[in-house]
Amino acid sequence: MNAMKRVASLAVATAMVFAMGACGGGVSDSAQTGSASAATGDYKAATGGELHVYTWAGYMPDSVIKAFEKDTGIELTVDTFDSNEALEAKMKSTGGTGYDVIMPSDYMVKQMISEGLLLKFDTSSLPNAKNIATEFTSPYYDSDLEYSAPYIVGYTGIVYDSSSISAQDAPTSWKKFFSSSSSIGKAQVLDDQIEITNAALRAVGSDQCSTNSDDYQKASTLLDGFKSKVGVLSSEGVADRLASGEEKYGMAWSYDAYQATVSNPNLKFVYPTDGTSKFVDNMAISAGAENVSQAKTFINWMLNPKNKVAVEESGGAGSVLKGGNELLPEAMRKSNVIVPSSAELKTLRIEKACSNKVNDYYTQLFEDFRR
Structure with missing residues (x-):
């Protein structure tokens, strides 16, 4: 994209009741470093540690941050960027360190894969990957979702x-x-x-x-x-x-x-x-991520439509997950901007x-x- 993008001046959603994200596999009480084994091994939900997310402005409402921390015990820190190019430059300058989960747009996912800036973790290994709507399961920029998972359309x-x-x-x-x-x-x-x-x-x-x-x-x-x-x-x-x-x-x-x-x-x-x-903005794991188990736990949590509906409400966007649009308020479902x-x-x-x-x-x- 362009490039999307996009700096969103988005309203923060009001606090909502969140359902606990489905978690599979075992439990990890401490942070795991960004090793290949942590990225590609069996999914184990982290129950503590910290996570650093780098995303678009308005993509992480306070209510979502609080719900994620309560559900997982992971301390979440969020910073924002205003363009894909700014994200890419930041990751290049640090060798991909400093952040765990980053949110590049479609075309930038492809670019960052070629530059070795993303960690291969295989979205299909996550329990909630089954919730991804069919139209987002095989994108041109990451056909097998090995490096990314959809977040916003x-x-x-x-x-x-x-x-x-x-x-x-x-x-x-x-x-x-x-x-x-x-x-x-x-x-x-x-x-x-x-x-x-x-x-x-x-x-x-x-x-x-x-x-x-x-x-x-x-x-x-x-x-x-x-x-x-x-x-x-x-x-x-x-x-x-x-x-x-x-x-x-x-x-x-x-x-x-x-x-x-x-x-x-x-x-x-x-x-x-x-x-x-x-355009589709995505969740990916930085090649230099230090908290890979926490990053995978975050992505899996966000692939539960009940957890993520506040993101769509805040951002004014349709869902990339099965059944996600049905959870939106009626006014949003009737808007041509959303659907x-x-x-x-x-x-x-x-x-x-x-x-x-x-x-x-x-x-x-x-x-x-x-x-």
Whole structure:
């Protein structure tokens, strides 16, 4: 992805009653170091020790932290990053040490596997792996889930204020988004290289990871003409700006979009007809993890939909687990931001990992746009 991503300005879920996560195997009362044997051996749930998690902002509500610590006896410390590239740089600089569980997006899982930054632990060895929804069990970036387990699914689309923008003028595609009339106001745009480039490529009739240099020239020309219509270029505070009316329309990740629509029901979330990015953020174990048993216990605990529903509620996201959506409040289940319609599902494009040469095209186009 891009790159997702995404800095979420997400509301913290209210405290909930959590069911105890199913645990299989034996019990480990102390931390285990990040050895290959600890990673690939039989699952043994840890009942103490500590765990360090590095994740996206808003992905770990306080209520979830408290429930996990109560259920497992493991002390959990959480730090956040704001992009996949920041996560990758951090792991490279430390050799993967300092954190146990990290949460890269789909394309970054593939990248970090190739760089030796992730520990192979085999998700199928965890008792709760059976709860993963079928569509997430064999992703292109880790086909056998040997290095990762899905955590959050989301989409990159368009939000607009229906009280001030008519359905006729509403940007329902990236092509229309970038060519919108200045009369509808300035746009909120994500400060994200992959999201901007993918959207612009789709607007000119191409798609992500194109190897045709002409596509990038067309996309660059399109973005040059769009610059004057940009109100804010930022991935932070998106929900607040859209909900308050500071920006009448904009590019947004679905979890920000959900928070905005809850605050302002006049806002509508659109799946662009020329291609909507679908991203999956994942749980993985750092190659330098010092608390591998605790890390596997955490991942297994999070694969219980009853434990994890507060994450979806907080983040405004659908579940990657079987039966997970059924646990969400009715209002969330009825929202197209959370559960796309059959027509909206047809617009989805899973974010892909591009080659290094293509990444250079992305970087140049984005730098030109930001000037």
